[in-house]
Amino acid sequence: MAEELKKKVMVSGIQPSGDLHIGNYLGPLRHWPEMIEEFDCYFFLADLHTITVRQEPAVLRRRVLELLAGYIACGLDPEKCTLFIQSHVPAHSLLAWVLDCYTMFGELSRMTQFKDKSARNADNINAGLFTYPVLMAADILLYQPDFVPVGEDQKQHVEICRDIANRFNGVYGDVFKIPEPYIAKVGARIMSLSTPETKMSKSQPEGCVFLMEKPEDIMRKFKRAVTDSDREHCVRYDPSNKPGVANLMQIYAAATGKSYEDIEKEFDGQGYGVFKPAVGEAVVETLRPIREEAERLLKDKAYLQSVYRAGAERARRVAGRTLGKVYKKVGFTEP
Numbered sequence: 630m631a632e633e634l635k636k637k638v639m640v641s642g643i644q645p646s647g648d649l650h651i652g653n654y655l656g657p658l659r660h661w662p663e664m665i666e667e668f669d670c671y672f673f674l675a676d677l678h679t680i681t682v683r684q685e686p687a688v689l690r691r692r693v694l695e696l697l698a699g700y701i702a703c704g705l706d707p708e709k710c711t712l713f714i715q716s717h718v719p720a721h722s723l724l725a726w727v728l729d730c731y732t733m734f735g736e737l738s739r740m741t742q743f744k745d746k747s748a749r750n751a752d753n754i755n756a757g758l759f760t761y762p763v764l765m766a767a768d769i770l771l772y773q774p775d776f777v778p779v780g781e782d783q784k785q786h787v788e789i790c791r792d793i794a795n796r797f798n799g800v801y802g803d804v805f806k807i808p809e810p811y812i813a814k815v816g817a818r819i820m821s822l823s824t825p826e827t828k829m830s831k832s833q834p835e836g837c838v839f840l841m842e843k844p845e846d847i848m849r850k851f852k853r854a855v856t857d858s859d860r861e862h863c864v865r866y867d868p869s870n871k872p873g874v875a876n877l878m879q880i881y882a883a884a885t886g887k888s889y890e891d892i893e894k895e896f897d898g899q900g901y902g903v904f905k906p907a908v909g910e911a912v913v914e915t916l917r918p919i920r921e922e923a924e925r926l927l928k929d930k931a932y933l934q935s936v937y938r939a940g941a942e943r944a945r946r947v948a949g950r951t952l953g954k955v956y957k958k959v960g961f962t963e964p
Protein backbone atom coordinates (compact mmCIF):
# COMPACT_ATOMS: atom_id res chain seq x y z
CA MET A 630 0.00 0.00 0.00
CA ALA A 631 2.76 2.47 0.92
CA GLU A 632 4.41 1.76 -2.43
CA GLU A 633 1.08 2.37 -4.20
CA LEU A 634 0.62 5.71 -2.46
CA LYS A 635 3.90 6.94 -3.84
CA LYS A 636 3.00 6.18 -7.43
CA LYS A 637 1.80 9.01 -9.65
CA VAL A 638 -1.87 8.72 -10.54
CA MET A 639 -3.51 8.73 -13.98
CA VAL A 640 -7.16 8.86 -14.96
CA SER A 641 -8.82 8.59 -18.33
CA GLY A 642 -12.08 7.55 -19.90
CA ILE A 643 -13.54 6.54 -23.23
CA GLN A 644 -17.16 6.94 -24.19
CA PRO A 645 -19.07 3.82 -25.19
CA SER A 646 -20.74 5.85 -27.95
CA GLY A 647 -19.38 3.68 -30.74
CA ASP A 648 -16.75 1.06 -31.43
CA LEU A 649 -13.11 1.72 -30.62
CA HIS A 650 -11.26 3.12 -33.61
CA ILE A 651 -7.59 3.52 -34.47
CA GLY A 652 -7.77 7.19 -33.40
CA ASN A 653 -8.60 6.07 -29.86
CA TYR A 654 -6.00 3.31 -30.04
CA LEU A 655 -3.04 4.96 -31.76
CA GLY A 656 -3.73 8.18 -29.84
CA PRO A 657 -4.06 7.57 -26.12
CA LEU A 658 -5.00 3.91 -25.56
CA ARG A 659 -1.86 2.36 -27.06
CA HIS A 660 0.25 4.02 -24.36
CA TRP A 661 -1.85 2.97 -21.43
CA PRO A 662 -0.39 -0.54 -20.98
CA GLU A 663 3.08 0.99 -20.38
CA MET A 664 1.54 3.48 -17.98
CA ILE A 665 -0.04 0.86 -15.74
CA GLU A 666 3.44 -0.42 -14.96
CA GLU A 667 4.54 2.95 -13.68
CA PHE A 668 1.43 4.75 -12.46
CA ASP A 669 -1.63 4.04 -10.38
CA CYS A 670 -4.18 4.12 -13.22
CA TYR A 671 -7.95 4.48 -13.31
CA PHE A 672 -9.56 3.83 -16.70
CA PHE A 673 -13.29 3.88 -17.13
CA LEU A 674 -16.10 3.64 -19.64
CA ALA A 675 -17.83 7.01 -19.63
CA ASP A 676 -21.42 5.81 -20.00
CA LEU A 677 -22.83 8.86 -18.17
CA HIS A 678 -21.26 11.06 -20.83
CA THR A 679 -22.60 8.93 -23.64
CA ILE A 680 -26.27 9.71 -22.98
CA THR A 681 -25.70 13.37 -23.84
CA VAL A 682 -26.50 12.02 -27.30
CA ARG A 683 -29.54 9.73 -27.56
CA GLN A 684 -28.59 6.01 -27.33
CA GLU A 685 -30.37 2.73 -27.94
CA PRO A 686 -30.34 1.10 -24.44
CA ALA A 687 -29.51 -2.43 -25.65
CA VAL A 688 -26.71 -1.11 -27.85
CA LEU A 689 -25.23 0.95 -25.02
CA ARG A 690 -25.28 -2.10 -22.73
CA ARG A 691 -23.52 -4.24 -25.36
CA ARG A 692 -20.94 -1.57 -26.19
CA VAL A 693 -19.86 -1.14 -22.60
CA LEU A 694 -18.92 -4.81 -22.45
CA GLU A 695 -17.27 -4.70 -25.87
CA LEU A 696 -15.19 -1.74 -24.85
CA LEU A 697 -14.18 -3.33 -21.60
CA ALA A 698 -13.05 -6.40 -23.56
CA GLY A 699 -11.26 -4.01 -25.95
CA TYR A 700 -9.46 -2.28 -23.06
CA ILE A 701 -8.21 -5.59 -21.68
CA ALA A 702 -7.28 -6.89 -25.14
CA CYS A 703 -5.21 -3.75 -25.73
CA GLY A 704 -3.09 -4.76 -22.75
CA LEU A 705 -4.81 -3.22 -19.75
CA ASP A 706 -4.30 -5.98 -17.23
CA PRO A 707 -7.11 -5.56 -14.67
CA GLU A 708 -4.77 -6.83 -11.97
CA LYS A 709 -2.49 -3.85 -12.54
CA CYS A 710 -4.98 -1.00 -12.95
CA THR A 711 -8.53 -0.08 -12.00
CA LEU A 712 -11.03 -0.64 -14.82
CA PHE A 713 -14.60 0.36 -14.16
CA ILE A 714 -17.85 1.69 -15.52
CA GLN A 715 -18.54 5.34 -14.66
CA SER A 716 -22.21 4.88 -13.67
CA HIS A 717 -21.17 2.28 -11.07
CA VAL A 718 -19.42 4.98 -9.06
CA PRO A 719 -22.10 7.49 -7.96
CA ALA A 720 -19.48 9.95 -6.67
CA HIS A 721 -18.93 11.08 -10.30
CA SER A 722 -22.47 12.45 -10.56
CA LEU A 723 -22.44 13.77 -6.99
CA LEU A 724 -19.22 15.72 -7.36
CA ALA A 725 -20.34 17.00 -10.77
CA TRP A 726 -23.30 18.76 -9.11
CA VAL A 727 -21.06 20.50 -6.59
CA LEU A 728 -18.63 21.52 -9.33
CA ASP A 729 -21.54 22.81 -11.46
CA CYS A 730 -21.88 25.50 -8.83
CA TYR A 731 -18.22 26.49 -9.29
CA THR A 732 -18.31 26.61 -13.09
CA MET A 733 -19.32 29.65 -15.08
CA PHE A 734 -21.88 29.64 -17.87
CA GLY A 735 -19.49 31.72 -19.99
CA GLU A 736 -16.60 29.28 -19.76
CA LEU A 737 -18.81 26.34 -20.75
CA SER A 738 -20.11 28.32 -23.72
CA ARG A 739 -16.60 28.48 -25.13
CA MET A 740 -16.06 24.69 -25.32
CA THR A 741 -15.51 23.66 -28.92
CA GLN A 742 -16.92 20.16 -28.43
CA PHE A 743 -20.20 21.68 -27.19
CA LYS A 744 -20.37 23.91 -30.24
CA ASP A 745 -19.59 20.99 -32.60
CA LYS A 746 -21.93 18.49 -30.97
CA SER A 747 -24.81 20.94 -30.66
CA ALA A 748 -24.43 21.79 -34.34
CA ARG A 749 -24.58 18.06 -35.16
CA ASN A 750 -27.51 17.34 -32.80
CA ALA A 751 -29.57 20.48 -33.32
CA ASP A 752 -32.77 18.72 -32.21
CA ASN A 753 -31.30 17.66 -28.84
CA ILE A 754 -29.13 20.42 -27.37
CA ASN A 755 -29.67 19.23 -23.82
CA ALA A 756 -28.24 20.64 -20.58
CA GLY A 757 -26.04 17.53 -20.16
CA LEU A 758 -24.26 18.29 -23.41
CA PHE A 759 -23.56 21.77 -22.04
CA THR A 760 -22.37 20.71 -18.58
CA TYR A 761 -20.44 17.68 -19.88
CA PRO A 762 -17.02 19.22 -19.07
CA VAL A 763 -18.06 19.57 -15.43
CA LEU A 764 -18.82 15.86 -15.19
CA MET A 765 -15.48 15.22 -16.86
CA ALA A 766 -13.79 17.46 -14.27
CA ALA A 767 -15.46 15.41 -11.52
CA ASP A 768 -14.29 12.15 -13.19
CA ILE A 769 -10.77 13.43 -13.01
CA LEU A 770 -10.58 15.30 -9.71
CA LEU A 771 -12.09 12.47 -7.65
CA TYR A 772 -8.90 10.45 -8.11
CA GLN A 773 -6.44 13.30 -7.39
CA PRO A 774 -4.41 12.43 -10.51
CA ASP A 775 -1.12 13.87 -11.70
CA PHE A 776 -1.88 13.21 -15.39
CA VAL A 777 -4.82 12.76 -17.72
CA PRO A 778 -3.83 10.92 -20.90
CA VAL A 779 -6.11 12.01 -23.77
CA GLY A 780 -6.07 12.94 -27.45
CA GLU A 781 -5.60 16.54 -28.58
CA ASP A 782 -9.38 17.09 -28.86
CA GLN A 783 -9.81 16.74 -25.08
CA LYS A 784 -7.11 19.23 -24.09
CA GLN A 785 -9.62 22.05 -23.67
CA HIS A 786 -11.66 19.91 -21.28
CA VAL A 787 -8.63 19.15 -19.13
CA GLU A 788 -7.88 22.86 -19.05
CA ILE A 789 -11.36 23.78 -17.83
CA CYS A 790 -11.01 21.02 -15.23
CA ARG A 791 -7.86 22.74 -13.98
CA ASP A 792 -9.66 26.10 -13.88
CA ILE A 793 -12.55 24.65 -11.88
CA ALA A 794 -10.16 22.92 -9.45
CA ASN A 795 -8.13 26.10 -8.97
CA ARG A 796 -11.28 28.10 -8.33
CA PHE A 797 -12.47 25.58 -5.73
CA ASN A 798 -9.05 25.38 -4.09
CA GLY A 799 -8.94 29.18 -4.04
CA VAL A 800 -12.01 29.19 -1.79
CA TYR A 801 -11.42 26.09 0.37
CA GLY A 802 -7.67 25.38 0.38
CA ASP A 803 -5.90 22.53 -1.37
CA VAL A 804 -8.71 20.06 -1.88
CA PHE A 805 -7.86 18.98 -5.42
CA LYS A 806 -4.58 18.14 -7.06
CA ILE A 807 -4.22 20.10 -10.31
CA PRO A 808 -3.69 17.55 -13.12
CA GLU A 809 -1.77 17.92 -16.37
CA PRO A 810 -3.01 16.69 -19.76
CA TYR A 811 -0.73 14.00 -21.19
CA ILE A 812 -0.84 13.94 -24.97
CA ALA A 813 1.17 11.55 -27.15
CA LYS A 814 3.43 13.21 -29.73
CA VAL A 815 2.61 10.84 -32.58
CA GLY A 816 -1.06 9.93 -32.90
CA ALA A 817 -2.45 12.87 -30.89
CA ARG A 818 -4.94 13.55 -33.68
CA ILE A 819 -5.54 10.82 -36.23
CA MET A 820 -7.54 12.25 -39.11
CA SER A 821 -10.31 10.67 -41.17
CA LEU A 822 -9.14 8.57 -44.13
CA SER A 823 -11.83 10.04 -46.38
CA THR A 824 -11.68 13.69 -45.21
CA PRO A 825 -8.21 14.19 -43.74
CA GLU A 826 -9.06 17.74 -42.65
CA THR A 827 -11.38 16.34 -39.95
CA LYS A 828 -10.60 14.13 -36.96
CA MET A 829 -11.18 10.40 -37.31
CA SER A 830 -14.45 9.88 -35.48
CA LYS A 831 -16.82 7.01 -34.93
CA SER A 832 -19.69 9.19 -36.06
CA GLN A 833 -18.20 9.24 -39.57
CA PRO A 834 -17.70 5.51 -40.25
CA GLU A 835 -16.47 5.87 -43.88
CA GLY A 836 -13.20 7.49 -42.87
CA CYS A 837 -12.87 5.57 -39.64
CA VAL A 838 -11.03 2.27 -39.09
CA PHE A 839 -12.40 0.23 -36.19
CA LEU A 840 -10.27 -2.02 -34.00
CA MET A 841 -12.53 -5.03 -34.51
CA GLU A 842 -12.89 -4.63 -38.27
CA LYS A 843 -12.06 -7.49 -40.62
CA PRO A 844 -8.61 -7.27 -42.27
CA GLU A 845 -10.10 -7.11 -45.78
CA ASP A 846 -12.30 -4.15 -44.81
CA ILE A 847 -9.34 -2.36 -43.24
CA MET A 848 -7.27 -2.91 -46.39
CA ARG A 849 -10.07 -1.60 -48.58
CA LYS A 850 -10.36 1.57 -46.50
CA PHE A 851 -6.62 2.22 -46.70
CA LYS A 852 -6.46 1.57 -50.45
CA ARG A 853 -9.22 4.16 -50.89
CA ALA A 854 -7.71 6.67 -48.46
CA VAL A 855 -7.60 10.24 -49.76
CA THR A 856 -4.03 11.35 -50.41
CA ASP A 857 -3.60 14.49 -52.47
CA SER A 858 -4.09 15.74 -55.95
CA ASP A 859 -0.57 16.98 -56.66
CA ARG A 860 1.49 15.38 -59.40
CA GLU A 861 4.41 14.62 -57.15
CA HIS A 862 2.94 11.43 -55.65
CA CYS A 863 5.78 11.16 -53.20
CA VAL A 864 5.62 10.15 -49.57
CA ARG A 865 6.70 13.31 -47.78
CA TYR A 866 5.60 14.68 -44.37
CA ASP A 867 3.90 17.97 -45.12
CA PRO A 868 0.67 18.30 -43.07
CA SER A 869 -0.36 21.69 -44.54
CA ASN A 870 -0.06 20.76 -48.19
CA LYS A 871 -0.48 16.98 -48.03
CA PRO A 872 -2.78 16.32 -45.03
CA GLY A 873 -3.90 12.89 -46.28
CA VAL A 874 -0.34 11.64 -46.77
CA ALA A 875 0.80 13.15 -43.46
CA ASN A 876 -2.05 11.37 -41.70
CA LEU A 877 -1.15 8.02 -43.29
CA MET A 878 2.47 8.60 -42.29
CA GLN A 879 1.34 9.36 -38.75
CA ILE A 880 -0.67 6.13 -38.65
CA TYR A 881 2.24 4.12 -40.08
CA ALA A 882 4.67 5.73 -37.62
CA ALA A 883 2.38 4.99 -34.67
CA ALA A 884 1.81 1.38 -35.79
CA THR A 885 5.48 0.56 -36.54
CA GLY A 886 7.47 2.94 -34.33
CA LYS A 887 9.32 4.31 -37.39
CA SER A 888 10.19 8.00 -37.73
CA TYR A 889 8.84 10.19 -40.56
CA GLU A 890 12.36 10.30 -41.98
CA ASP A 891 12.61 6.50 -42.07
CA ILE A 892 9.22 6.32 -43.77
CA GLU A 893 10.21 8.86 -46.44
CA LYS A 894 13.32 6.79 -47.17
CA GLU A 895 11.44 3.49 -47.18
CA PHE A 896 8.99 4.71 -49.85
CA ASP A 897 11.39 6.90 -51.77
CA GLY A 898 10.59 6.67 -55.49
CA GLN A 899 7.45 4.61 -54.90
CA GLY A 900 3.94 5.97 -55.41
CA TYR A 901 0.90 5.92 -53.15
CA GLY A 902 -0.14 2.61 -54.76
CA VAL A 903 2.62 0.93 -52.73
CA PHE A 904 2.44 3.15 -49.66
CA LYS A 905 -1.29 2.91 -48.91
CA PRO A 906 -1.50 -0.92 -48.75
CA ALA A 907 1.69 -0.98 -46.67
CA VAL A 908 0.00 1.27 -44.08
CA GLY A 909 -3.07 -0.99 -44.22
CA GLU A 910 -0.92 -4.11 -43.63
CA ALA A 911 0.85 -2.51 -40.68
CA VAL A 912 -2.49 -1.60 -39.10
CA VAL A 913 -3.97 -5.06 -39.74
CA GLU A 914 -0.95 -6.70 -38.08
CA THR A 915 -1.09 -4.33 -35.09
CA LEU A 916 -4.78 -4.99 -34.58
CA ARG A 917 -4.91 -8.75 -35.23
CA PRO A 918 -3.94 -9.93 -31.71
CA ILE A 919 -6.19 -7.31 -30.13
CA ARG A 920 -9.22 -8.39 -32.14
CA GLU A 921 -8.63 -12.06 -31.42
CA GLU A 922 -8.20 -11.48 -27.69
CA ALA A 923 -11.28 -9.22 -27.48
CA GLU A 924 -13.39 -11.87 -29.25
CA ARG A 925 -12.19 -14.47 -26.77
CA LEU A 926 -12.91 -12.24 -23.75
CA LEU A 927 -16.39 -11.34 -24.97
CA LYS A 928 -17.39 -14.98 -24.71
CA ASP A 929 -16.56 -14.88 -21.00
CA LYS A 930 -19.17 -12.51 -19.58
CA ALA A 931 -18.63 -13.75 -16.01
CA TYR A 932 -14.98 -12.73 -16.18
CA LEU A 933 -15.82 -9.29 -17.55
CA GLN A 934 -18.38 -8.85 -14.79
CA SER A 935 -15.82 -9.76 -12.14
CA VAL A 936 -13.42 -7.18 -13.61
CA TYR A 937 -15.84 -4.27 -13.62
CA ARG A 938 -17.24 -5.15 -10.18
CA ALA A 939 -13.81 -5.25 -8.56
CA GLY A 940 -12.84 -2.05 -10.41
CA ALA A 941 -15.94 -0.18 -9.23
CA GLU A 942 -15.39 -1.27 -5.67
CA ARG A 943 -11.89 0.12 -5.64
CA ALA A 944 -12.87 3.29 -7.51
CA ARG A 945 -15.75 3.92 -5.08
CA ARG A 946 -13.35 3.76 -2.16
CA VAL A 947 -10.91 6.28 -3.61
CA ALA A 948 -13.58 8.58 -5.06
CA GLY A 949 -15.55 8.47 -1.81
CA ARG A 950 -12.61 9.95 0.09
CA THR A 951 -12.43 13.02 -2.17
CA LEU A 952 -16.20 13.47 -2.23
CA GLY A 953 -16.31 13.30 1.59
CA LYS A 954 -13.67 16.00 1.81
CA VAL A 955 -15.56 18.23 -0.65
CA TYR A 956 -18.90 17.81 1.16
CA LYS A 957 -17.25 18.79 4.41
CA LYS A 958 -15.53 21.83 2.90
CA VAL A 959 -18.71 23.24 1.35
CA GLY A 960 -20.53 22.87 4.66
CA PHE A 961 -22.88 19.91 4.18
CA THR A 962 -24.05 18.33 7.43
CA GLU A 963 -22.64 14.87 8.08
CA PRO A 964 -25.34 12.25 7.60
Ligand code: ATP
Nearest residue numbers: 643644652653656779780783817818819829830831
Ligand atom coordinates in the same frame (compact mmCIF):
# COMPACT_ATOMS: atom_id res chain seq x y z
P1 ATP B 1 -15.42 10.44 -31.50
O1 ATP B 1 -15.19 11.82 -31.97
O2 ATP B 1 -14.78 9.39 -32.30
O3 ATP B 1 -16.87 10.15 -31.16
P2 ATP B 1 -14.73 10.94 -28.84
O4 ATP B 1 -13.84 12.12 -28.74
O5 ATP B 1 -16.14 11.05 -28.40
O6 ATP B 1 -14.62 10.33 -30.22
P3 ATP B 1 -13.78 8.81 -27.07
O7 ATP B 1 -13.96 7.47 -27.61
O8 ATP B 1 -14.45 9.11 -25.80
O9 ATP B 1 -14.02 9.78 -28.20
O10 ATP B 1 -12.24 9.17 -26.96
C1 ATP B 1 -11.39 8.42 -26.22
C2 ATP B 1 -10.02 9.00 -26.34
O11 ATP B 1 -9.58 8.93 -27.69
C3 ATP B 1 -9.95 10.46 -25.92
O12 ATP B 1 -8.78 10.63 -25.17
C4 ATP B 1 -9.86 11.20 -27.23
O13 ATP B 1 -9.11 12.37 -27.08
C5 ATP B 1 -9.11 10.21 -28.09
N1 ATP B 1 -9.39 10.34 -29.51
C6 ATP B 1 -10.61 10.35 -30.11
N2 ATP B 1 -10.49 10.50 -31.44
C7 ATP B 1 -9.15 10.60 -31.70
C8 ATP B 1 -8.36 10.78 -32.89
N3 ATP B 1 -8.95 10.86 -34.08
N4 ATP B 1 -7.02 10.83 -32.79
C9 ATP B 1 -6.42 10.72 -31.58
N5 ATP B 1 -7.08 10.57 -30.42
C10 ATP B 1 -8.43 10.50 -30.46
Ligand code: LTN
Nearest residue numbers: 640641642643644675765768769
Ligand atom coordinates in the same frame (compact mmCIF):
# COMPACT_ATOMS: atom_id res chain seq x y z
N1 LTN C 1 -14.60 13.43 -22.71
C1 LTN C 1 -13.82 12.31 -23.14
C2 LTN C 1 -14.10 11.07 -22.36
C3 LTN C 1 -13.92 11.31 -20.91
C4 LTN C 1 -12.67 11.51 -20.23
C5 LTN C 1 -13.02 11.74 -18.87
C6 LTN C 1 -11.34 11.49 -20.62
C7 LTN C 1 -14.92 11.45 -19.99
N2 LTN C 1 -14.38 11.68 -18.78
C8 LTN C 1 -12.05 11.96 -17.89
C9 LTN C 1 -10.37 11.74 -19.62
C10 LTN C 1 -10.72 11.96 -18.30
C11 LTN C 1 -14.10 12.09 -24.63
O1 LTN C 1 -15.14 12.39 -25.10
N3 LTN C 1 -13.16 11.56 -25.29
